[in-house]
Amino acid sequence: MICSLSLCRRRLAVGGLLLLISVVSAVGDQESAVPVSVPALLLIAPTDLSAIDAQIIASQRRLKAAALPGPELERLGWLYIAKARASSDPGFFTLAGIAADALEKNFGLTQEAWLLRGHVLQTRHRFAEAEELARRLVNARGTAADFALLGDALYDEGRIAEAARAYQEMVDLKPSLDSYARAANIHWIKGDLDGAVQLQTLAVRSGGPGDAGALAWSLCRLGQLVWQQGNTTEAVACVARALELVSDFEPALLLQGRMFLAGGQASEALVPLARAVAILPLPEPRWVYAEALRAVGRISEATEQEKKLVREGLAEDPRTVAQFLAIRGQDFALAVRLAHAELEVRTDIMTHAVNALALAGVGRLDEAREQRRAILAEGTVDARLLLYAGRVAVLGHEPDAAELLQRANRLSAQLLPSELRLLQESISLLPTGAGPKGNINQPTQNKTS
């Protein structure tokens, strides 16, 4: 029977309200307790004041009082990922990993844990493990994020064709910043720079200020690509916008420093690079900073940075240490060892390139030649890759040495000063008349404002 609304309708009585208040108060008294199943480390409040930190604090508060903490713990795990990206602090990836472990062990949220853990493993360069988790996820549910994780692991293992297939599944499911950015990278690695710029631009336009870290990353990547196209103005604008979104965003500072350095503005480069090293004292920013210090004549400081680069970089990023040593012509034996060990972790193009360069440095040209094949296999157009391939070719008297070095020379704005010296030295080894025209040591692009 449908009752008349005017007769049935009744507002909550005062007594009922008091009952509800007492119920809510009892729940509130438990607010300060921590669920036993949530690791305490995840509940230490951050002290920064960014929007992400506010979200982390809110999530921690909800987690403490949640009747069902699992979904909130998952949310917190991804907030730690976002914080890690925005702050360049890898410690937050660790916290995300702890969240993933708790999700699986304490709450049985297995697939959710796999995705979170897989992303953390990927950032730690444990690509085979990340791939395994990704495959489990793809088989179990096959979301866009699952295919992304699979593609990322395969990409870093050097299995580009398989990675591209995974990424295609991803973009077919959900075209978005995440999938467009990955498609852009495949286009880049296949030598389609214009296509990469087009897709990365699409990625940037698909983002919003609510994902400041992700958008800042996308802008930096776009900046790198348009810089490679020779459009410094646009690259500078990308960096500026990234820093507007996330102040002290390390990738933006690094790119800014590199562009200043390439534009002959070494003094200007020092500021962002010093900041980048302060935020993230890893081999790559240290290397670029050292190059800028050398360029302005601050040799002892440069040497200090280089020593730290090698000393501390052995554990943090051995491949970049190997790359540095091989470029500088220092301790090729160590460079070979480090680069070879990296092949156990991944077999991507840059790892092959560093191996090739290091092996060539110790005269193991047959092995270097073998590694060189992988550098050019995908058709990637990149100054460093072309330089390393060209170096190996010229030392081995290969017929394509001149062409490779010529192509590297056209992109020489992307090279660090020490790489430019290696390029010049390699060109000098070419048969007479085979070298590129023009002076390779002069910056070929506009100043970076």
Added chain:
Amino acid sequence: MNPTLKPRKLPGVFSRIVAVALLTAAPAFMLASSHMDAPLITLDPAANTTDVYAFVSQHDGVKYLTAALSVYPHEEPGVGPNKYNFDDNVRYEIHVATGKDLAAGRATYTYQFDFNTAYKNQGTILQSYLGVIKDVGDAAQNLTQTYTVKRIDRRTRQVTTLGSGKVPPNNQGVATPAYNRDSNGDLVARDGVADSANLDRYTAQTVYSLKGYRVFAGQREDGFYGDINAIFDLLKLRALSSNPAISTSSFDSQAGFNVHTIVLEIPLTAIGGDQQVAGVYATTSRQRVNVLPDDDGRGSDRGVMFGEFVQVGRQGNPLFCEALIAIKDKDLYNRTSPTMDSKLFSKYASSPELGALINSIVFAGAGGFPTTNRTDLVGIFIPDLIKVDLSTSAARLAGGGASHPTTPDDAGFSRLGIFGGDVLMSSIQDGFGGGKVPGGWPNGRRFGDDVIDIAVTALVNDLRPGSFSLTFVADGIDSASKNDAVYNKVFPYAGTPFNGRNHTHQ
């Protein structure tokens, strides 16, 4: 582990110390030379639907179905204007289902909006405004967006271009004075109006009549209101706080934020007349691309190919995806058609977790309302289209409240819809007896409907035929009982966008 350990704040560097202690190696992400470190799960605000509206409207004696789609959740008015625009790469669509398509969840007609952005001057850093804008699209407006509207008849596949329009500028302040009181860019945005002649200049200039339709697309204030914070904060509803300072306060999570809204007034003659119930939902889509460059092996034809549009967002009734569908299925909801709702999402309406939580947390298990077999909720949400009885008279409209001096609510309007006595008379269904149907959601959805109070009321009562029992109206349950801005009672109905220079959040 101590279960009563209280959290403590630590210096930011502590996290790094802990991380180093716990790890053997933690290489940070770098640009692509190190490893693939693209983001994994991001928001997509330009394609992220916030609300869909649908209601019977009338002007000049003719009835229409007015439908609206809003995107860009929490659009901050103060952020640089180039950051909030409709996305040229997103296809925005409003779908109408009629006849047998309604029950199937299938669109009969689709109205497609495609946007295009142009700049008058690319040689300047002033992206949106070169000066004070007098008229939409004048020389002072640098970034200008236009759009085309197409109507697709899904049965015949006929595509008709209805026309095109311009998007008015975002309300920045000094550059866009006409949006604001006294045409002063330092003052707050104007209230909504009850007469089209009083619409602000920019809005008035961008209401277009296209082949019997009216259309608008642009920035608006977010007409949704509710204490979302409290709802997702374990239902710690302010009304139920023991602290009078809290229990008597109101909090609208959306206060002071804008959205971007498309509003379309559809002549009923275009969709089969008024003797029917129609369903409305909206989608956003982005294009597939080829991940591998198109390579025919000869080094030519390399590049990006754009494929078909893939749905990335969908919305029908308010709160279904946000409050009822589990996290693991939200993505699935967003990319599927309502035709799949019965198979995939019926359980969320039939046994809503939110109902169980309200019963447990708010009523300590003594709510006395069913939390399973909710056929009444299935009737509303499955398929997830806003069902609008077109046979009624025009819906009563919200303005700025019953006693607003210039734009009062229509007489008889209640934000609680039928639970506040706001009913309409249908000529095609018995409804709640004698043809009475709700004057607001879930019979359509108007600007100003208090969808949270209505939804909670529906959840905590048994509204199933045969066991109907309405014992509790959740009036003010979330303490947000009115919008923070005045709606327009004329097309485009959504309120004036907040001023980037002068606005407040709660």
